[in-house]
Amino acid sequence: MSAHAASSRLKVSGTCFFLQILTIILFAVFVRYSPDTSPGLRSAQLNCSSGRNPSSDSGFHHPRFRDVHLQTLIGFGFLMAFLSRYGTGSMAVNFLLVAFAIQWAILIQGFFYSFLNGKIYMEAQSMVSADFCAGAILISVGAVLGRVNPLQMLLMTLLEVILFTVNEYILLNLMGVSDSGGSLTVHTFGAYFGLTVSWILRQPHSDKRNQQQDMGHYPDVFAAVGTIYLWIFWPGFASATTVRTNAEPWAALNNYLALAASTLATFVISPLLHEEGVLQMTQVQDAAVAGMAMMGMAGEMLLTPFGALIAGFLAGLISPLGFKFLTPVLCSKLNIQDACGVHNVHGMPGILGALLGTLLTALASADAYGNRMELVFPHVADGSWTATYQAVCQLCALPVTLLLVVLGGSVVGAILKIKRLGSPPDTQYLENKTLREVSGERRERRASGEELGASTSV
Amino acid sequence: MSAHAASSRLKVSGTCFFLQILTIILFAVFVRYSPDTSPGLRSAQLNCSSGRNPSSDSGFHHPRFRDVHLQTLIGFGFLMAFLSRYGTGSMAVNFLLVAFAIQWAILIQGFFYSFLNGKIYMEAQSMVSADFCAGAILISVGAVLGRVNPLQMLLMTLLEVILFTVNEYILLNLMGVSDSGGSLTVHTFGAYFGLTVSWILRQPHSDKRNQQQDMGHYPDVFAAVGTIYLWIFWPGFASATTVRTNAEPWAALNNYLALAASTLATFVISPLLHEEGVLQMTQVQDAAVAGMAMMGMAGEMLLTPFGALIAGFLAGLISPLGFKFLTPVLCSKLNIQDACGVHNVHGMPGILGALLGTLLTALASADAYGNRMELVFPHVADGSWTATYQAVCQLCALPVTLLLVVLGGSVVGAILKIKRLGSPPDTQYLENKTLREVSGERRERRASGEELGASTSV
Amino acid sequence: MSAHAASSRLKVSGTCFFLQILTIILFAVFVRYSPDTSPGLRSAQLNCSSGRNPSSDSGFHHPRFRDVHLQTLIGFGFLMAFLSRYGTGSMAVNFLLVAFAIQWAILIQGFFYSFLNGKIYMEAQSMVSADFCAGAILISVGAVLGRVNPLQMLLMTLLEVILFTVNEYILLNLMGVSDSGGSLTVHTFGAYFGLTVSWILRQPHSDKRNQQQDMGHYPDVFAAVGTIYLWIFWPGFASATTVRTNAEPWAALNNYLALAASTLATFVISPLLHEEGVLQMTQVQDAAVAGMAMMGMAGEMLLTPFGALIAGFLAGLISPLGFKFLTPVLCSKLNIQDACGVHNVHGMPGILGALLGTLLTALASADAYGNRMELVFPHVADGSWTATYQAVCQLCALPVTLLLVVLGGSVVGAILKIKRLGSPPDTQYLENKTLREVSGERRERRASGEELGASTSV
Known part of the structure; x- marks a missing residue:
């Protein structure tokens, strides 16, 4: 027994060592800091990058430089927001996954976006993109928690980062989709990837008693701190990922209003669903996360405050309904133990957000957007695409993501299964x-x- | 019994639903995003707004645009700071109140400040103002906690937001008072409004045993996190609400020094008052909040660092003295159960801050302030008012606020009582x-x- | 007994009162706000300051002005990060020490850096410098925790602030050392000062059972919140202390990568050292702090991402090794009870960081640095020094700091001992x-x- 325990410990240690050394070697060979930190060089770099990849400006995250210090937030915002569900037992492991995912994402995303003359040029933007990726990883981990060991989580992270980057590249760069807040690329991708892996790893005799025990001793403390955290930083962060100063405040205001409305919505629906009626902080937090997932794509597109309120209200309604009616069905029929409820909090609101974004895109007109049009929909503004075509692109992005997620998740799940069978019987x-x-x-x-x-x- | 419980649950749910739908409809009819997000339009908008209301620039909060992401802080800073007192049981309800207060404040404040051609033009500034308002609501809730149910809290929020905006409008726009940090408009208003309502709702047979039980399991954790939070963000936030870049750092430095001095003061006075002598984190936090309330008005007026130290020291002394001597008297004589001690932490320091601000205004001279004069006291700088007249305005603002608060609080308390009598006997x-x-x-x-x-x- | 307890309480109260009044008087006599808050005056002030002390720009912290609101972080970042070790019992005292250290540091540092015509001119920069100093104090307190009472802590703070400022002045201004993140001035200084005092105050019959009990009830909660805090703010903060906008992002990115690598390192080494194998959040936090101490000096010098990964990885390895092998030796041989492990988390990584900075300085060439050279090494860039000479300076800074720390710490320890003997037998x-x-x-x-x-x- 203890021999196995020791070997299991050494395996994790050895894997971490191997992965870190591998990353260091790859960084040494490929990654350099971008010289664009001095103003003169910067503009030159920007020119060549836009020459290299004309469409990359549309959706990828170009933070304004001064805000670097606020832009390492997202992965950790998610982390904070999730701690109440993970429980203290798995906290440390989640930090490990984030630490690895960030390094790995910088490499993989570098190959896709900033590979030039055999080198990846890393800049502040790389941190933000890596944080987005780490956010998606954490969502997926929430779905498989309780079915995988740390070793499997590391392997899943290794593979999911690649898949995340492929999906993001296809959506943002090849298809020209606008999804600055990650409704599709982060929330939908992360949730359904994790659920697919969880389904592949399902076991016939799953023990349902353990399902609801993944609460540490401090769920309310974490949920309260995490919710305040989301409220404080999310509106500003969401707006920081939009490139241009002018387009900024609307995304912040939309997120702000959606958060407020989704909180009220959870107070509307929860008392109707639950007999005991005491509303826990975790439910308030779920509402906030759902509102944020909903606003991911539409945040910079919405032009009216009441639209943000309605969208947030819907997101806040859907999440408790999912917990009440969908999670038990998923568990009994498909044997998917969605321990953290990522399907309710990220999956469905993310899809709804994508649909809302599509609708808004289809309705976009030069009259309503003015000179904001070229910021949100550059292809439409320069006349190369019609708004309808852009909307079709946005709509197609959803099935593309789901397809990739199901295929990729199945493969990753199968790999994790093989890996597991390799352990002593x-x-x-x-x-x-x-x-x-x-x-x-x-x-x-x-x-x-x-x-x-x-x-x-x- | 359970039938009543169910009906109570449904009432809250229904009220939330009604309020959210009402807000959405009002937003749909009235609220639009301000077009001033593009630079060209922005200046046009600012011109017309200053044409419309020449004195509005003096006291109302015009955040610098880039700091939007730090300016949703205040309501949640308060919230965080209060969680240690509210206890985990009422945390979720407080998020509900904040979420509703923000939406409602945007509407009400919009009618007062940015109603133009039948539309309210919402911008980043609206978020900040709404957060200030939510802060005042949370202070009031701290005073009535334990005497009202969630339904009554929602109703109180509905009415208090209106009263808060009326008071703020009278003070800042009609009277030309400078109160950028809210000594009067937030702290004094919130504390005495809540206390008045609490007094109206008093009951002959109040059970004093329950009074000190509103502590969750984690008061120290919350108090520590909240105090650090206040230290970190408050100085910067307080300065962010002052309009112009030049006037900024002094407000930050004054707040910073006041926080330090008030912390020492609580270590001076608490051991003298309490036999057991173990200083709790909540007391340190009270000192920080009191220092902050004290600096609300005077923050941008103080010209000397030692002045900030003295003011902070006084604030830190007053708050524990109030807890020791005043709270029991209030409870026994007036039957006011000030569960969270808002009178000591917000009320008295806020009044002292207003008096300090008045004194500083009376002493203001062009020599001492230089070109800062037109930033802090625009009416004095342009020669239309003397410093003495401005000081009289500042001084009058205190009784005006108190009068409004007592009248308004009595009416609101009476309404809550009626409402309550309406429930099944x-x-x-x-x-x-x-x-x-x-x-x-x-x-x-x-x-x-x-x-x-x-x-x-x- | 209780008479003594009462007298002890009154002593702390009286000391706080005396120190606060003293500080207020000194502030009243000496400290004024710098008039450089208006742009015109500012440039004049800067000119005269650079004329007064031409080398002061090289290493001292000149924050960019807009970021004031993020720069009161450091002391409290440390505080937050330490709470899990201090335990809830000593939390409040730590706030007291920080509150006093800040005021005192503004005075002492003012005499050294901005004393002009009999006045100290305080500005936003003073806050940042005072926060750095408070950080060093908190590190030292971590080393003496359990051996000193609050009175002795206050006295130690009084003296350590002076010594900190002397050391910083010698290093940054007289020797021209670059240490913007405080590998030497904060981490090494704080750790070894505290350890020296702890050694002087050692007792023959120290009770080792009590050594590992300085954990509050919520170590994991605090460690998790503190770690997230460090991750979020540290990269941005570290870069904010570098003067010029251009040099900024590399320091942030280096810190970011070092944090990620040190986290993985602790997962590599900890399972090998500990049988029980459950990795606690506090260990993850230690790794983060160690990575940060390591990057203090080298953060703005490192030019390659993989260098940051390697440095962070080493820091993450050293800290657990120290806890396993060095702390018991220190305790048994030298009778130093390093309750919070500051030697492992701050001391050794700080020294390593200084050595790394020296190495990087020696290798610095105009080709590699370009116009960044004048920002990081102004003396080398203007041709007055060679890179080798600068490297010798950096290297000498380490023994200078250690010498000062051992001498100063011994004197302070002796004073604390005398003080203690003075109490009733x-x-x-x-x-x-x-x-x-x-x-x-x-x-x-x-x-x-x-x-x-x-x-x-x-």
Whole structure:
């Protein structure tokens, strides 16, 4: 038993070592800081980058430079927002995943977006993009929590970062989709990727009792801090990812109003669904995250405050309904244990956000947008595309993402399964137990003896 | 019993639904985004707004545009700072109140400040003003906590937002008072409004045992996080609300020094007042909030660092003295249960801050202020007012606010009472019990059975 | 007993009062706000300051003005990051120390850096410098925690601020060292100063059982919030202390990558060192702090992303190794109770960071740095020094700091000892007990009776 536990610990340690050394070597060979930090060089660089890839300006995140210090937020905003669900037992592992995902995302995204003369030129923008990617990873982890061990999580991260970047590249650069807040690229992608992997890794005799135990001792503290965090930083962050100063405030205001409306919505719907009626902070937080997922694509497109209120209200309604009616069905019919409810909080609001963005795109007219048109829809503004064509692109982005996610998630899930079968057969049973424990309470683990606790630890 | 609980739950749900739909309709009819986000249009808009209301620039909050992402802070800064007092049981309800107050404040303030051709033009500034208003609401809630149910809180929010805006409009626009940090408009208004309502709702047989139980399980964690939060963001935020770049740093530095001095002051006075002598984090936090309330008006007027130290020191002394000597008197004589001590933390420091601001205004001279004069006291700088006249205005603002607060609070309290009498008589007793429980510990509620817990929940 | 407790309480109260009044008087006599807040005056002021001290621009912290609101972070970032180690019992005292250190540092640093015509001119920069100083104080407190009472901590703060400023002045202004992130001036200074004081205050019969008890009830919550905090703000903050906009992003990116690599490193090494294998959040946090200490000096010098990864990886390896092998040796051989492990988290990574900075300086060439050279190494850029000479300066800064720290720490420790002997002999035994309790759990204190708990409290 303890021999297995020790070997499991060493495996995680060795894998981390291998991955870090690999990353360092790849960074040494490929990654250099972009010289565009001095103003003269910067404009030159920008010219060549726009020459290289004319459409890359439309959707990819070009932060304004001064805001770098606020733009490492997103991954950690998500992290903070999720801690109440992950429970303290898996907190440390989530930091590991984020730390690796960031490095890996800088590399992979660099190959796609800023590979020039054999070098990747890293700049402040790389941090932001890597943080977006880490956000998607954390969403997926929320869906598979309790079914995978840390080693599998690392492998999943390795593969998901690649898939995330491919999907983002196809959507933003090849298809010209506008999705600055990541309704599709982050929320929908992360949620359904994780759910697909979770489904592939399903087990016939899944123990449903453990499902709702992934709460640490401080769910309310974390949920309150995380919700305040989202309220404070999200509107500003969402607007910071839009390139130009002029287009900025509307995205911030739309997010702000959507957050307010989704909070009210959860107070409307939750008392109707739950007998006990005490509204937990986690539900308020779910509403905030759902509102934010909803506004991802539409945030910079919405022109009217009441539109943001309606969208946020819908997002706040959908999430509790999903928890009440959809999660049990998913669990009983498809055997998908969505421990953190990512389908309700990220998946459905993300899809709705994409549909809303499509609708707004179809309705876009030069009259309504004015000189904002060239900021939000550059292809439409320069006359190369009609608004309808842009809307078709936005709409097609949804099935493309879902297709990629299901295919990619199935492959990744299959790989994780193979990997798992490779472990010594006599630990199979043990692993099942301890896997579930990752999301369990540490207290419980201690009580249940060392031979169980050790093998999930790292 | 459970029928009543269910009806209470449905009432909250229905009220939220009604309020959100009402807000959406009003937004749809009246609110549009201000077109001033593009530079050209912006200056045009500013011209017409200053033409419309020449004195509005003096006191109202014109954030610099780039700082939008830091300016949704205040309501949530307050919220964070208060969580240690509210207890986890009422956290979720506070988010509801904030979410509603923000939407409602944008509407009401819009009618007063930016109503043009039948439309309210919303901009980043609207978020900041709405956050200030939400801050005042949260202060008031701290005073009535334990005497009102969620439904009454929503109704109080509805009415207080209107009164807050009327008071702010009278002070800043009609009287030309300078109060950029809200000593009067936020802290004094919020505290005494809440206390008046609390007094109106007093009950002959109030149960004093329950008074000190509104602590969640994590008061120290919340107090520590909230205090750090205030330290980090407050100086910057306070300065962000002053319009012009030049006047900025002094307000930040004054707040910073006042926070430091008020913290020392609480370590001076608390050991003298309390036998047990262990200083809790909540006391440190109270000192920080009091220092901040004190600097609200004077922050941008103080010209000397030692002045800020003295003011902060006084604020830090007053707050523990109030808790020791005044709160028991208020409770026994006036039967005001000031559960969160808002009188000590916001009320008295706010009044002192207003008096300090008045003194500084009377002493203001062109020599000392230089070209800063036109930023802080535009009426004095352009020669239309003397410093003495401005000081009289500042001084008059205090009784005006108090008068409005007492009248308004009495009316609102009376309405809440009527409203309450409207509920089925057989639930009267029950309601009293459960009202107190809102501020109690949830643990307790569970122990005491479901029929009580359910009716306060939402 | 209780008489002593009361006298101890009154002593702290009286000391705080005395220190605050002293500070107010000194501020009244010496400190004025710098008039450089208006653009015209500002340039004049800057001219005269650069005329007065031509080399002061090289290393001292000149924040860009707009970022004031993010630059009160550091002391509180440290505070937040440390709370998990301090335990809730000593939280409030730490706020006291920070509040006093800030005021005192503004005075002392003012005499060194901005004393002109008998006045200290305070500006936004003063806040940042004072925060750096408060950070060093908090590190030292982490080393002496459990051996000193609040009174001694205040006295230590009083003296350490002076020593910190002397050391910083020697390094940055006299020797022309570049250390914008404080590898030497903050981390190394704070850690070894605290360890020296702790060694001087060692006792023959130290009770090792109490050593590992300085954990509050919420170590994981604090560690998680603190780690996220460091991740979010540190990269931006580190870059904000570098003067010029152009040099900025590399410092941020280097810190960002170092944080990611040090997190992975702790997952590599910790499972090898610890049998139980469950990685706690505090270890993840230690890795983050170590990575940050490592990047202090080198952050703005590193030109390659993989260099930051390697440096962060080393920092993340060293810290757990130190906890496993060095801390027990320090405790048994030198009788240094490094309760918070500052030697592992700040001391060693700080020294390593200084050595790395020296190496990078020696390798600096005009080709590699381009016009960045004059920003990072002004003396080298203007031809007055060679890169080798600058590197020798950087290298010499380490022994200079260590020498000053050991001498200063010994003197301060001796003073604290005298001070202590001055207390009534019959309380000697009591004090020993209660001192240890400062870092203990409050729960324990309550159980053990009031006569012990009272004398450490304030």
